Structures are given as structure tokens and as C-alpha cells.
Amino acid sequence: MFRRSKPETTTADAAAVTAREGGKGRPTPTRREAEAAAKARAKVPRTRKEIAQQQRQAKIESSQKVRSAMKTGDERYLMPRDKGPVRRFIRDYVDSRFSIVELMIPLLIVTMVLGYSGNPDLRSMGNTLLLGTLLLVGVDLVLLRRRVRKEIARRFPGEPLKGTTYYTITRAMQMRFMRMPKTQVKIGQELPEHYR
Numbered sequence: 001m002f003r004r005s006k007p008e009t010t011t012a013d014a015a016a017v018t019a020r021e022g023g024k025g026r027p028t029p030t031r032r033e034a035e036a037a038a039k040a041r042a043k044v045p046r047t048r049k050e051i052a053q054q055q056r057q058a059k060i061e062s063s064q065k066v067r068s069a070m071k072t073g074d075e076r077y078l079m080p081r082d083k084g085p086v087r088r089f090i091r092d093y094v095d096s097r098f099s100i101v102e103l104m105i106p107l108l109i110v111t112m113v114l115g116y117s118g119n120p121d122l123r124s125m126g127n128t129l130l131l132g133t134l135l136l137v138g139v140d141l142v143l144l145r146r147r148v149r150k151e152i153a154r155r156f157p158g159e160p161l162k163g164t165t166y167y168t169i170t171r172a173m174q175m176r177f178m179r180m181p182k183t184q185v186k187i188g189q190e191l192p193e194h195y196r
Helices: 011-021 031-043 048-072 085-095 100-115 120-155 164-172
Strands: none
Touching: 085 120, 085 164, 100 120, 120 164
């Protein structure tokens, strides 16, 4: 009865009192929470230099995945031009046959030796050998194109043939050990009937 009565405090007054006494108005984060927040802040790039470095790192990782896929034939990471069952069939078909392009480098070396020999007869023989080789390569590529298109029409009915000729010829014009994606079949190996 003779006591003093305390004034009733509202929540706004309580927050103001807490802010004055302790300062921040929220509980102190645990060490684990503080470290997690610091890691999250560190991952977010702040400057253009950090953004460029992060993009460069992502590009390096992506190219490493593509490079390893080119060696193993993993379809998930291949470039779009190499993906799909039709492209895989073209690669296997070209790789399973022996082509005259495989002999191009040795024949070019022989042609150069004959050309620089100084003898006009040997030089003319070298030129004839070079022209004959180029003619055989052209005939081989035309026949290869026809066979591949025929096989694609048989194995993949309804698939568009657009781009298959270019893909076939560029694959066939490379030396076997330089082809990317790497060859997965041996010369003369029987190909599976279904590629889906």
C-alpha cells in the first residue's frame, strides 16, 4: 500500500533499455555461426577483380571436364557438336575403318624428299604421287559420305542429316591419334546395331 508502484513498460521501452544497456539488441552468435557467416561473406566476390577471378576459375574447371570427356567419351561433358547417338555412330564408323588419310603424312614426307632431290624426274614423280594421293583421298571421302548417310538413314530413321557430312569429313581428315573425342573402337571392329 505504501510502496511505490513501478510504471508499466511497453515492449518499445524494453527494447530501448536493452539497446542502451548492452548495445546491440540481439544475442551474440556462437563461434560456429560466426565462422559460417565469415565463409559466406568470403565466397561472395566484392570487387571486379574477384568476380573475374571466380569466372576464370569456373571456366578452367569446365574446360577440364570437357577435356577429360574428350578422352573418355563421357557424353555429359562433350561439346554440343559431339553429343547424341548419331554423332557417336559417325565417330565409331569413321574410326573403325582404315582410310588413305592415315598415309598422308608419310606420303607428304616422301613427296618433299623427292621434290628437293634436285632431279627433275624424281620431282615430277613426287608431284604425280602427291596428286594421286589427293585424288584417292577425295574419292575415299565421297564414298565415306555416301556410306555414312546410308547407314544413318537405316539405323536412325527420321533423324535429320544436316551437319553429318561436315562432321564425317572433318573426323576422317584427322590422323587417328589426333582425333577428339578419342577413338573408342579399333580398326575393323564390328559396330553395335543400336546407339540409343
